[in-house]
Structure formats: structure tokens, C-alpha cells
Amino acid sequence: MILFHILTASDWERARVEGTYRPESLNHEGFIHFSMRDQLLRVANTLFQGKRDLVVIEVESALLQAPLHLEPPLEGGRELFPHLYGALNLDAVRAVGRLSPEGDGAFVRFPDLHPISTHG
Numbered sequence: 721m722i723l724f725h726i727l728t729a730s731d732w733e734r735a736r737v738e739g740t741y742r743p744e745s746l747n748h749e750g751f752i753h754f755s756m757r758d759q760l761l762r763v764a765n766t767l768f769q770g771k772r773d774l775v776v777i778e779v780e781s782a783l784l785q786a787p788l789h790l791e792p793p794l795e796g797g798r799e800l801f802p803h804l805y806g807a808l809n810l811d812a813v814r815a816v817g818r819l820s821p822e823g824d825g826a827f828v829r830f831p832d833l834h835p836i837s838t839h840g
Contacts, residue, residue, distance in 0.1 A: 721781040723754040723802050726764055726819060732775050741808040749794065754779065754802035761827050770825030775816055778833050783812035
């Protein structure tokens with residue numbers, strides 16, 4: 721299963737330097753929030769509207785080292801979202817791309833993702 725995660729460009733660079741990704745949500749909520757492809761723009765518009773320093777990473781769930789669960793959001797609802805209960809191992813990240821809003825701050829286009837190598 722292919723998953724997506726939105727983060728700031730600086731957080732992505734820090735993760736690459738450190739070799740793992742551990743956002744604040746892992747400390748505060750116990751997991752890292754992910755989206756499926758059809759959820760990504762809605763999540764971006766709900767949580768990140770107007771932000772311009774964002775990237776999206778594409779993750780292959782079969783390569784994750786921490787447990788992954790499909791669950792409803794903390795606020796409730798029936799839609800299930802992928803939650804990773806541990807740090808993200810970067811060798812599961814397959815591609816990355818800039819997430820850019822339109823002039824009004826809304827995200828309307830799925831980002832162009834580019835394959836990456838996390839080794840070197």
C-alpha cells in the first residue's frame with residue numbers, strides 16, 4: 721500500500737540528516753499521521769492551507785518497520801487514515817515532491833513526486 725505524509729521542507733531535511741523521521745505527533749499522540757492518495761489534498765486543505773514550505777513523501781507500507789494501523793481520526797468519523805506507531809524508517813520513502821498552494825492558499829493539484837535515494 722502506498723501512503724503519503726505532508727511535512728515541512730526543513731523537517732524533511734532534518735530527517736534525512738538524522739536518518740529517521742520522528743515528528744511531534746509521535747510524542748504527543750503516539751503515531752505519525754499518513755494519508756491515502758485520495759485523502760491527501762483534503763488533509764492538506766484542512767491542516768495546511770496557505771503554507772508554502774511543504775513537501776509530500778510517498779511511502780511504501782510494506783517496508784515500514786513500525787506498526788501501521790488504519791483508524792478513524794482522533795476527532796471522530798468513519799473514514800480511516802493510516803497511522804504509524806513509531807518512527808518512520810527512511811528506506812520506506814520512495815519519492816518526494818513540493819506541495820504548493822494556489823494563490824488563494826488552497827491545494828488543488830497532487831504534487832509531482834520524484835524518486836529518491838535515502839542512502840547517500
